[in-house]
Amino acid sequence: MNKSEVKVIGALKREGKFSSAQSLYQLLRKNGESTGLATVYRTLQKAAAENIVDVLRKDDGEALYRLCDTGHHHHLVCTNCGKTVEVEASAVEKWASTVAKNNGFKKVTHVVELFGLCQKC
Amino acid sequence: MNKSEVKVIGALKREGKFSSAQSLYQLLRKNGESTGLATVYRTLQKAAAENIVDVLRKDDGEALYRLCDTGHHHHLVCTNCGKTVEVEASAVEKWASTVAKNNGFKKVTHVVELFGLCQKC
DNA sequence: AACATAAATGAGAATGATTATCAATATCAC
DNA sequence: GTGATATTGATAATCATTCTCATTTATGTT
Ligand SMILES: [Mn+2]
Ligand SMILES: [Mn+2]
Ligand SMILES: [Zn+2]
Ligand SMILES: [Zn+2]
Secondary structure (H helix, E strand, O other): OOHHHHHHHHHHHHHOOOEEHHHHHHHHHHOOOOOOHHHHHHHHHHHHHOOOEEEEEOOOOOEEEEEOOOOOOEEEEEOOOOOEEEEOOHHHHHHHHHHHHHOOOEEEEEEEEEEEEOOOO | OOHHHHHHHHHHHHHOOOEEHHHHHHHHHHOOOOOOHHHHHHHHHHHHHOOOEEEEEOOOOOEEEEEOOOOOOEEEEEOOOOOEEEEOOHHHHHHHHHHHHHOOOEEEEEEEEEEEEOOOO
16 A cells, blocks of 8 residues: 555545545545545546445446445445445345346346435435 | 427437437437537436436446336346346345335435346357 | 517537646665 | 656646527417
8 A cells, every 4th residue: 555545545434435536635635635636536446446445426427436345245325414334235146147147148247326315314 | 399309319219229418419410410419418318307218327427328218127238239128126126125124214216237248249 | 470478409618527648756676 | 876667746638518698499479
């Protein structure tokens, strides 16, 4: 882990929720940590490629990142406060592979996310 | 259906696969149909709000639209040729509502898409 | 038809996230 | 240390999407 990775991934850890590159950049700057926007993007992309962070997209297309280094899973996200729960989804995994087989598709991946309002919101 | 809707939704129907606003605009222009980009976006957004088209996002964040006026369903998309199959997903619907209940979330929606390579590709 | 009024259209500008450049700086090998 | 190499960050460029607004087109009334 180089310097930038410590900074950016650290900020992501502190946030705990899905955050945008832009907001992480602002956050780091506010805390005095000098950083460039390009570095934030570079670090997040690398972390995504290494499956250290998960990525999803807001309705407007902006990418959101979250520290998720605990293997493949899916999320239930509160659209109001950002609270995020990691959920197991073996039923979905099974369904996906069946559908893939039935239609003769190979190398099938899936995008599965749940959005709603948490108890507090 | 006004003039623009006929043009844009018609182009979408001819395409049959998920297409971007930009590519639909180019397509209409190539076929001599005069159209503005703003109108294409407006028409697609309205159609999405009316559940006449489904929307998903490429990895780079660009929105893709597909004529899908047959009620709620999910897709299996070939990432190479764009071939798209509509798949039933009652197992996923059930799973989603169970997960929502277990975590005390309300008004939960889901994003579920499958991507892979079709038989031909 | 002629007219008033409202809706639709499209060219072009503005926005904003993401990506590309590239010179400055830090890190490493010897 | 010296030179090679990787990292950094300010800035510019890209590009999908949204906004503006003058012009055109549809709609309704007399
Ligand atoms: Mn899964
Ligand atoms: Mn569903
Ligand atoms: Zn909440
Ligand atoms: Zn294919």
